[in-house]
Amino acid sequence: MTTKFTEDHEWVAVEGDIATVGITKYAADALGDVVFVEVPDVGASFAKGDDMAVVESVKAASDVYAPISGEVTEANGALADAPETVNEAPEAAGWFAKLKLANASELDGLMDAAAYKTFCDGL
Amino acid sequence: MADIETTDLKRTALYDLHVAHGGKIVPFAGYEMPVQFEGVKVEHLWTREKAGLFDVSHMGPCFLTLDDTSLTGDEAHKAISKIMEELVPSSIRVLKRGKGRLTVLLNEDGGILDDLIITRPELEELQGTLYIVVNGAVKDQDWALFEEKFAGRATLHRHDHRVLFALQGPQAVDVLKSYFRGCEDMTFMESRHMFWKEARCAVTRCGYTGEDGFEVLVDAEPGRALVEALLTHSRVKPIGLGARDSLRLEAGLCLYGHDMDANRTPVEADLQWVIQKSRRTRADFPGAAKILDQYTNGAAEKRVGIQPLGRAPAREGVEIQIDGTRIGTVTSGGFGPSVEKPVAMGYVASAHTEPGTKIDLIIRGKAHPAEIAALPFVQPNYKR
Numbered sequence: 126m127t128t129k130f131t132e133d134h135e136w137v138a139v140e141g142d143i144a145t146v147g148i149t150k151y152a153a154d155a156l157g158d159v160v161f162v163e164v165p166d167v168g169a170s171f172a173k174g175d176d177m178a179v180v181e182s183v184k185a186a187s188d189v190y191a192p193i194s195g196e197v198t199e200a201n202g203a204l205a206d207a208p209e210t211v212n213e214a215p216e217a218a219g220w221f222a223k224l225k226l227a228n229a230s231e232l233d234g235l236m237d238a239a240a241y242k243t244f245c246d247g248l
Numbered sequence: 249m250a251d252i253e254t255t256d257l258k259r260t261a262l263y264d265l266h267v268a269h270g271g272k273i274v275p276f277a278g279y280e281m282p283v284q285f286e287g288v289k290v291e292h293l294w295t296r297e298k299a300g301l302f303d304v305s306h307m308g309p310c311f312l313t314l315d316d317t318s319l320t321g322d323e324a325h326k327a328i329s330k331i332m333e334e335l336v337p338s339s340i341r342v343l344k345r346g347k348g349r350l351t352v353l354l355n356e357d358g359g360i361l362d363d364l365i366i367t368r369p370e371l372e373e374l375q376g377t378l379y380i381v382v383n384g385a386v387k388d389q390d391w392a393l394f395e396e397k398f399a400g401r402a403t404l405h406r407h408d409h410r411v412l413f414a415l416q417g418p419q420a421v422d423v424l425k426s427y428f429r430g431c432e433d434m435t436f437m438e439s440r441h442m443f444w445k446e447a448r449c450a451v452t453r454c455g456y457t458g459e460d461g462f463e464v465l466v467d468a469e470p471g472r473a474l475v476e477a478l479l480t481h482s483r484v485k486p487i488g489l490g491a492r493d494s495l496r497l498e499a500g501l502c503l504y505g506h507d508m509d510a511n512r513t514p515v516e517a518d519l520q521w522v523i524q525k526s527r528r529t530r531a532d533f534p535g536a537a538k539i540l541d542q543y544t545n546g547a548a549e550k551r552v553g554i555q556p557l558g559r560a561p562a563r564e565g566v567e568i569q570i571d572g573t574r575i576g577t578v579t580s581g582g583f584g585p586s587v588e589k590p591v592a593m594g595y596v597a598s599a600h601t602e603p604g605t606k607i608d609l610i611i612r613g614k615a616h617p618a619e620i621a622a623l624p625f626v627q628p629n630y631k632r
């Protein structure tokens with residue numbers, strides 16, 4: 126399994142042709158207390174960069190963009206009742222959705238963990 | 249050379265303290281202000297339980313003084329009140345010494361230009377002076393109006409170069425009484441001139457969180473030292489604008505420019521209680537004909553509380569519907585950490601203002617069930 130990162134602070138963990146997507150710890154910390162998450166419907170298709178989900182903290186609502194193109198095969202319904210999971214385990218139990226990759230080559234444009242760390246350090 | 253790189257943002261005298269305490273700084277009302285320190289939720293709950301310290305120096309504290317120095321005592325107060333009452337619908341002349349009240353500044357159409365607190369000082373030498381605090385975002389406009397309208401009769405003294413801070417929460421009084429002896433005897437909306445060391449301060453028992461607490465106006469240098477001293481208490485934490493917003497929303501209090509503006513009258517904003525009977529009888533304030541007609545016959549729309557029934561917060565601008573028909577708009581909304589639910593306010597057609605009325609909130613194109621709710625969402629804890 127490889128994990129890649131976007132400049133919009135999403136992570137993408139790929140296993141075969143399925144990509145699990147969520148927001149990074151950096152993003153979760155910046156948002157603060159997450160009080161609501163709207164995950165996409167199973168079967169919905171997104172192009173890279175489309176609005177895919179919404180995460181709301183006490184402060185504000187933020188869009189989560191599809192980091193890669195694909196069709197949703199599974200969504201994390203548990204976040205509806207436990208949105209705080211996004212703060213507690215953003216890069217594990219706080220995942221948003223699983224997508225079937227439409228174009229695996231899009232992954233090449235994303236950062237690896239080391240590059241993402243450098244990116245965040247520069248912010 | 250044009251100084252294209254400089255911004256016009258100002259800093260309050262407490263800016264360095266905000267940074268030292270880890271405040272995340274954002275632009276707000278023309279100032280660089282802390283939006284949060286530890287986190288909005290923690291700060292919100294801390295204020296409801298202990299004591300939260302808010303920098304509100306960006307707001308507009310000022311004193312309005314009668315030019316006619318031949319008058320003293322009650323006569324002087326009556327004269328300055330009469331002038332101030334030309335712009336507000338509340339009775340200022342009936343205020344007792346050392347007492348203040350919330351009111352609104354009106355335009356000729358009865359629209360709300362600002363909400364403000366007007367206090368009659370308790371000191372004999374300050375009769376003929378009113379202590380006024382207006383909102384930061386509109387203070388220049390308010391003060392220009394005062395100067396134009398009151399020219400030759402009363403003089404405005406801006407005090408926004410000083411420190412104005414609020415200490416709010418059930419333990420605020422217990423902390424503050426060791427700095428201002430006797431403040432524990434004050435009641436809600438009471439104001440006194442008190443000394444901390446050599447510094448003369450205006451201490452008022454008020455705030456905008458729904459909790460008991462105080463606001464203190466003091467010169468910049470002693471103000472910084474006083475705030476620094478207060479922050480050493482284990483019961484006191486600095487609180488940012490984020491929690492200030494969620495606290496006032498739960499308390500059902502309006503945010504100017506959102507929950508009311510120049511297109512809303514006090515009746516529409518559900519603030520008709522600021523208009524005392526004597527002023528209704530005299531009908532001598534700006535927009536009186538329209539406001540009094542609404543007072544008697546009702547306004548087309550009214551401000552209401554809104555309780556979303558799901559978990560999705562409804563933010564400003566969300567459309568309110570009944571059976572697919574638009575009946576209003578959300579003007580403030582978010583998550584209430586104390587009630588542990590989303591909370592909102594907005595304007596709806598007056599046929600639908602009854603608490604319990606079922607409505608739909610159109611959030612990102614989807615209808616989310618909600619109902620009209622009585623305000624406030626949390627019971628206030630004022631010292632009456």
